[in-house]
Amino acid sequence: MKRVICPRCGGVCGVPEEARKRLLCPGCKAPLTENSTPQNSISRVWALLIAAAILYVPANLLPIFDMELLGRPSSDTILGGIADLFGSGMWFVGAIVFLASIVIPLLKILGLGFLLISTSRLGSVQARLASTRLYRAIESIGPWSMIDVFVVSLTISLVQFGRLASFSPGPGAACFAMVVILTILAARSFDPHTLWAIPEEN
Amino acid sequence: MDAIRCEVCGATQSLPSLEPRRRALCFRCKSEVARGPTLSLDAPLALCLAALIFWALANSIPFITLEYGGIIQTNRVFTGVTALWMDHQYFLSVLVGMTSIAIPGLQLSLACGLMLALRRGVSGGRLRPLSRLLAFIAPGSMPGVYLVGAFVAAVKLSQLATLTPGPGLYCFGAFALLWVIGLGSLDLEGVIEDFRPRRSGR
Ligand SMILES: [Zn+2]
Ligand SMILES: [Zn+2]
Numbered sequence: 196m197k198r199v200i201c202p203r204c205g206g207v208c209g210v211p212e213e214a215r216k217r218l219l220c221p222g223c224k225a226p227l228t229e230n231s232t233p234q235n236s237i238s239r240v241w242a243l244l245i246a247a248a249i250l251y252v253p254a255n256l257l258p259i260f261d262m263e264l265l266g267r268p269s270s271d272t273i274l275g276g277i278a279d280l281f282g283s284g285m286w287f288v289g290a291i292v293f294l295a296s297i298v299i300p301l302l303k304i305l306g307l308g309f310l311l312i313s314t315s316r317l318g319s320v321q322a323r324l325a326s327t328r329l330y331r332a333i334e335s336i337g338p339w340s341m342i343d344v345f346v347v348s349l350t351i352s353l354v355q356f357g358r359l360a361s362f363s364p365g366p367g368a369a370c371f372a373m374v375v376i377l378t379i380l381a382a383r384s385f386d387p388h389t390l391w392a393i394p395e396e397n
Numbered sequence: 398m399d400a401i402r403c404e405v406c407g408a409t410q411s412l413p414s415l416e417p418r419r420r421a422l423c424f425r426c427k428s429e430v431a432r433g434p435t436l437s438l439d440a441p442l443a444l445c446l447a448a449l450i451f452w453a454l455a456n457s458i459p460f461i462t463l464e465y466g467g468i469i470q471t472n473r474v475f476t477g478v479t480a481l482w483m484d485h486q487y488f489l490s491v492l493v494g495m496t497s498i499a500i501p502g503l504q505l506s507l508a509c510g511l512m513l514a515l516r517r518g519v520s521g522g523r524l525r526p527l528s529r530l531l532a533f534i535a536p537g538s539m540p541g542v543y544l545v546g547a548f549v550a551a552v553k554l555s556q557l558a559t560l561t562p563g564p565g566l567y568c569f570g571a572f573a574l575l576w577v578i579g580l581g582s583l584d585l586e587g588v589i590e591d592f593r594p595r596r597s598g599r
Contacts (some may be wrong), residue, residue, distance in 0.1 A: 280553070288552045291545065320425070327405065327426050341496065343572045344532030345546025346553065348477035348493040351484065353463045353470060353554060360465075360557075363484050372492055379536055391426060 228350050236386040240311060244379035245345045250374045255297075258365035259347060270365055273297065274341060295342040296371070303340075303378040306333045309386060314389045330382075337379045344372050403430050403431040432584055434591045442512045444579030447525035451506045451572035456498060461551060473565060474498060501576060504538050505510050511585060521589035530587045540573040 258270035271279070273296050280289035306329055317323050351362045402409050406426035415421055415433035423430045459554045474497065481490035511527050547569075551560050 253549055276553075283556060285552060286559070288549055290486070292549055293456065295545075307585060323406075324427060327428065332429075337536070338542050339494075339545075341539055341542050342546045342549060343492060345477075345497065345543050346550040348481055348489065349461075349472075349547055349550035350554060352472045352476035352480040353461060354557075355470065355559075364481065364486050364489060369486070372489055383536060387405045387426075387428075390489075391408075 199200075199292065205270055209285055209294060217238070218261050237311060237314070237389060240307065240385045243377050243384060244304060244307050244311070246379035247300075247374050247381060250370050250377065251300060251304065254300075254367055254374050257367035257370060259367040260341065260350070261363050261365045265359045265360065272367060273371065276343075291361035292343065295339050299336050299340045300374055300378060303333050303337065303382065307378070307381055310390070312384065317390060318391070323390050329389070330385065330387050334382045337375075337382055339376070340375045341372075344368065401430055403428060412521050413479035432587050435588045438512045438516055438588070438592065441579055442509065442516075444575050445505050445509050445512070446573035448572050448579050449502070449509060451568045451575060452502050452505060455565050455572050458565040458568065460560045460565040460569065462563055463554065463558050464561070465558035474569065475525070487571065496537055496539045500534050501540045501572075504531060504534055504580065505576065508580060508583070508585060511589070515589065515592050524567065524589050531585055532546045535556040538576075540569070540576050544570060544573050 255273055258272050260271040261277070262269050262271065271290075277289055277293050277296070280292060299347075309327055309334075310330060313322075314325065317326060347364045347368050351364060354360055354362045400409060400411050403423040403426060406423060408423060408425040409425055410430070411583040412421050412431055415431060417433040417436050419433040420429050421427065431482065452492045454472050458473070460473050460476070461471075463470045463472075475494075478490050478494040480497070481487075481493060507527060507541060508531060511524055511531070515521070551562075554560055
């Protein structure tokens with residue numbers, strides 16, 4: 196048996212594992228559709244989120260750029276690139292990259308984790324409204340962490356100076372791109388219905 | 398009065414009939430539950446067609462020109478994708494190509510096709526698979542993010558070389574802007590449900 200929360204009355208109904216077609220809630224006779232099985236979506240979001248959190252480490256530790264300037268090889272991590280920008284006085288661009296590459300992925304991972312943990316403990320309407328707003332914010336900032344991936348692609352397409360300089364993406368770039376994709380998928384898999392599924396206390 | 402169920406929190410509520418361009422928010426979780434009917438698709442169709450033209454232009458003319466010690470290098474939007482591919486970074490190459498060029502173009506063409514079909518009087522029900530496909534690919538479309546990425550890359554490289562924006566960059570900017578205005582306010586899944594073309598001669 197599987198526990199399913201009725202979309203209309205919020206009652207918990209037992210449902211056989213196989214039969215999922217057109218089952219009605221015993222309380223209010225509302226159809227129990229597939230998207231009223233939040234348990235499923237929650238474990239998928241957890242899986243995607245944990246994978247993203249694990250990849251976040253190599254994404255920041257490994258170089259995203261391998262460069263060779265005038266015969267001297269060097270490499271650049273995400274944080275190193277940001278430090279360079281700040282060091283040469285480009286505060287504005289440095290802040291954009293810092294927000295997009297460090298803050299946004301971290302906010303998404305922590306925010307979704309918080310939503311997943313708190314979803315079963317939400318009582319008041321205010322707490323649920325705040326969580327719904329947090330979820331919408333997480334969903335809409337997602338693509339902005341792609342900035343660094345685009346910077347890598349533009350840089351290597353522009354800098355091909357033969358022996359003077361060459362750029363190529365380091366292993367951190369692919370890890371970072373995976374973090375972006377996984378967090379976007381996790382946010383999409385999260386069903387905001389779970390924030391409202393349990394009836395509120397008064 | 399219409400009874401409607403909020404997709405986010407599941408609350409059932411009755412709605413007064415909405416004026417065009419008005420939105421109704423759920424009384425419980427404040428998510429959008431309905432929009433006023435769409436009377437005319439002229440404006441979004443024109444915007445999406447214009448965006449598609451700029452998309453084609455942005456892809457075919459020089460994007461940024463870089464000058465370094467007598468070497469002049471011109472790239473196009475697609476150069477980043479091919480450079481990554483040549484570097485055996487297939488995952489990054491496909492990711493950048495999809496999110497910056499392919500998906501936005503597909504999204505605009507599908508939206509234009511769908512709106513043209515609706516104006517011709519094709520029933521919304523037959524277009525539902527198309528609108529679902531559109532909703533599915535929408536999160537993979539990031540022209541605005543790409544533009545910011547180009548800005549960051551240009552600022553970083555300007556320490557090293559002289560950069561000149563090409564006409565393709567301006568076209569890409571126009572495309573990204575029209576994409577936001579044209580598709581941003583368009584709820585195609587809602588439109589196919591309630592759009593009724595005006596009969597000629599009335
Ligand atoms: Zn029920
Ligand atoms: Zn609601």
